[in-house]
Amino acid sequence: MYVVTGERMRQIDRFTMDQVGISETTLMENAGTAAYLQIESIVTPESSIAVLIGAGNNGGDGFVIARRLKEAGFDTDVWIIPPLEKIRGTARVHMDIFIRSGHTFFQYEDSQAIFDRAISSSTYIIDTMLGTGVKGALKAPYDRIVEEVNCSRAEVIAVDLPSGLPAEENEPFEQAVKACRTIILQAPKETAFLYPYAEYYGEWTTADIGIPCKAFEACGARSRVRTENEVRASLPYRKADGHKGTYGKGLVIGGSEQMPGAVSLTTRAALRTGIGLVTAALPASITATVTGTATEATCLPLQSNQGEMISESLTGLDLSSYDGAAIGPGMGRSHPLSFSRIFSGFDGLVVIDADGLYHLAEELNAWRDGRGGPTVITPHPGEMARLTGKTIEDVEKNRFSLSRQFASEYKMTVVLKGAYTIVTTPDGRQWVNPTGNPGLAKGGSGDTLTGMILAAGLQTDDFLDGVLNAVYIHGLAADQLIHERDEASITASDVIEQLPFALASLR
Ligand SMILES: NC(=O)C1=CN([C@@H]2O[C@H](COP(=O)(O)OP(=O)(O)OC[C@H]3O[C@@H](n4cnc5c(N)ncnc54)[C@H](O)[C@@H]3O)[C@@H](O)[C@H]2O)[C@@H](O)CC1
Numbered sequence: 168m169y170v171v172t173g174e175r176m177r178q179i180d181r182f183t184m185d186q187v188g189i190s191e192t193t194l195m196e197n198a199g200t201a202a203y204l205q206i207e208s209i210v211t212p213e214s215s216i217a218v219l220i221g222a223g224n225n226g227g228d229g230f231v232i233a234r235r236l237k238e239a240g241f242d243t244d245v246w247i248i249p250p251l252e253k254i255r256g257t258a259r260v261h262m263d264i265f266i267r268s269g270h271t272f273f274q275y276e277d278s279q280a281i282f283d284r285a286i287s288s289s290t291y292i293i294d295t296m297l298g299t300g301v302k303g304a305l306k307a308p309y310d311r312i313v314e315e316v317n318c319s320r321a322e323v324i325a326v327d328l329p330s331g332l333p334a335e336e337n338e339p340f341e342q343a344v345k346a347c348r349t350i351i352l353q354a355p356k357e358t359a360f361l362y363p364y365a366e367y368y369g370e371w372t373t374a375d376i377g378i379p380c381k382a383f384e385a386c387g388a389r390s391r392v393r394t395e396n397e398v399r400a401s402l403p404y405r406k407a408d409g410h411k412g413t414y415g416k417g418l419v420i421g422g423s424e425q426m427p428g429a430v431s432l433t434t435r436a437a438l439r440t441g442i443g444l445v446t447a448a449l450p451a452s453i454t455a456t457v458t459g460t461a462t463e464a465t466c467l468p469l470q471s472n473q474g475e476m477i478s479e480s481l482t483g484l485d486l487s488s489y490d491g492a493a494i495g496p497g498m499g500r501s502h503p504l505s506f507s508r509i510f511s512g513f514d515g516l517v518v519i520d521a522d523g524l525y526h527l528a529e530e531l532n533a534w535r536d537g538r539g540g541p542t543v544i545t546p547h548p549g550e551m552a553r554l555t556g557k558t559i560e561d562v563e564k565n566r567f568s569l570s571r572q573f574a575s576e577y578k579m580t581v582v583l584k585g586a587y588t589i590v591t592t593p594d595g596r597q598w599v600n601p602t603g604n605p606g607l608a609k610g611g612s613g614d615t616l617t618g619m620i621l622a623a624g625l626q627t628d629d630f631l632d633g634v635l636n637a638v639y640i641h642g643l644a645a646d647q648l649i650h651e652r653d654e655a656s657i658t659a660s661d662v663i664e665q666l667p668f669a670l671a672s673l674r
């Protein structure tokens with residue numbers, strides 16, 4: 168499933184019409200019919216339905232939906248919001264089909280008092296006023312109507328986009344329909360995965376309107392949602408004759424006297440994700456904490472000062488016997504640490520997280536040319552802000568484009584965490600992760616993910632599959648936990664102990 172901007176969707180529509188040869192009239196018929204079939208399965212025969220139609224093609228979809236609802240015998244009132252002469256092109260074609268099929272409509276400008284009553288007495292409102300063509304703040308009368316729709320008790324079903332909401336990131340908006348559900352046409356738009364926009368969609372589904380995959384590829388769509396099927400298909404199996412070396416030997420570098428638990432979580436998560444062997448490189452004074460909780464791990468005690476590892480202990484590390492390393496969880500920030508030097512001659516997977524990202528930000532230029540092996544960074548929005556010199560607000564407003572810029576500039580795979588984590592490769596491919604819940608918004612969740620990424624990345628032929636699977640399964644484990652437990656009380660340790668079940672559910 169692709170994720171698009173409004174502009175990309177327009178290019179894809181145009182390609183489908185001009186190069187594939189499916190006319191706009193057919194696409195609109197498909198869109199309206201696909202949306203109708205979903206609406207029909209939600210509404211009941213007793214429902215009273217109001218379809219609100221705008222001037223553009225979103226309104227055109229509305230005419231098809233309204234025609235199908237009326238033909239099926241549903242109690243449906245159709246409200247055309249703009250003056251009739253504003254409805255042109257393909258939307259006009261479908262308006263004429265609607266009229267020639269013998270159906271009637273109301274015009275908002277002639278009967279505002281009746282409109283107000285209809286809005287307050289309808290059980291369902293179908294919002295086909297504005298879609299991806301919305302520009303700037305809502306003009307009259309849409310501003311007033313959106314307010315009224317949002318105050319009504321009706322269940323609001325938006326088509327493609329809640330009217331007024333932009334399709335892509337970093338677009339300001341003041342007002343939009345707050346839908347209970349949104350039926351998104353063909354491909355989710357970026358804002359379905361960005362807050363606060365995402366709240367306006369309510370629950371959403373997609374409706375296939377017949378646009379071929381080729382149109383997405385030809386128009387350069389590069390963002391997708393990671394699906395469960397893709398995770399299942401790329402999940403590694405244990406070979407009958409496999410041994411511990413087959414599944415990766417990983418080094419977790421981190422921990423401090425102030426934060427001994429982080430490296431323990433990372434190590435345990437790596438073990439539960441199937442790594443063959445894991446070693447924790449950490450200040451000598453905290454080895455007992457880690458071995459006490461991750462019995463299966465081996466330790467590499469490092470020299471420290473004031474409870475934190477020092478530069479000399481890192482430069483002395485011999486990485487030659489490891490397939491990959493994760494660095495950063497709980498390591499502290501008191502002493503300057505340079506990673507570029509220790510990893511420059513290492514061609515294994517490197518995952519950088521937490522305090523590791525603080526040290527990385529101090530020497531970013533040294534990473535511009537990439538390394539021999541893949542580098543994955545896992546910033547939360549605060550860490551991404553520091554890495555990019557932006558504010559957290561800027562990061563949250565530009566999650567797709569900033570990830571892409573950073574991944575390309577520093578040749579790293581960026582896992583920008585948060586609700587709907589986005590994974591971006593240096594060549595600009597992007598995946599939105601659909602799993603996870605606010606139960607994960609708790610200290611230790613990120614440390615867990617880091618261990619999972621290291622372990623999963625060492626077990627797949629392409630490390631990227633491992634990264635995407637780890638992000639998906641981390642969220643899936645948390646989603647499974649909240650079936651029976653309260654979201655607020657799940658911990659990172661619970662997530663780690665759920666991993667065997669989450670993995671089993673994907674086999
Ligand atoms: N192009 C295609 O092939 C298809 C498009 N489809 C539908 O078409 C939609 C996009 O159609 P359009 O590009 O016509 O755009 P819209 O239908 O979103 O709206 C454009 C209209 O809204 C008005 N408008 C824009 N900003 C406004 C504001 N701030 N306040 C008040 N009015 C405003 C414009 O003057 C214009 O009349 C999609 O969201 C989808 O629902 C579907 O029919 C499927 C096929």
Ligand SMILES: Nc1ncnc2c1ncn2[C@@H]1O[C@H](COP(=O)(O)OP(=O)(O)O)[C@@H](O)[C@H]1O
Nearest residue numbers: 584585586603604605607608610611612613614
């Ligand atoms: N609201 C949410 N919905 C889904 N996932 C979330 C949500 N909040 C946090 N997460 C996930 O939880 C993890 C938190 O990581 P991070 O902030 O680094 O935690 P810590 O540093 O405390 O270990 C990330 O994987 C993030 O995507």
Ligand SMILES: [K+]
Nearest residue numbers: 294297328330
């Ligand atoms: K709409």
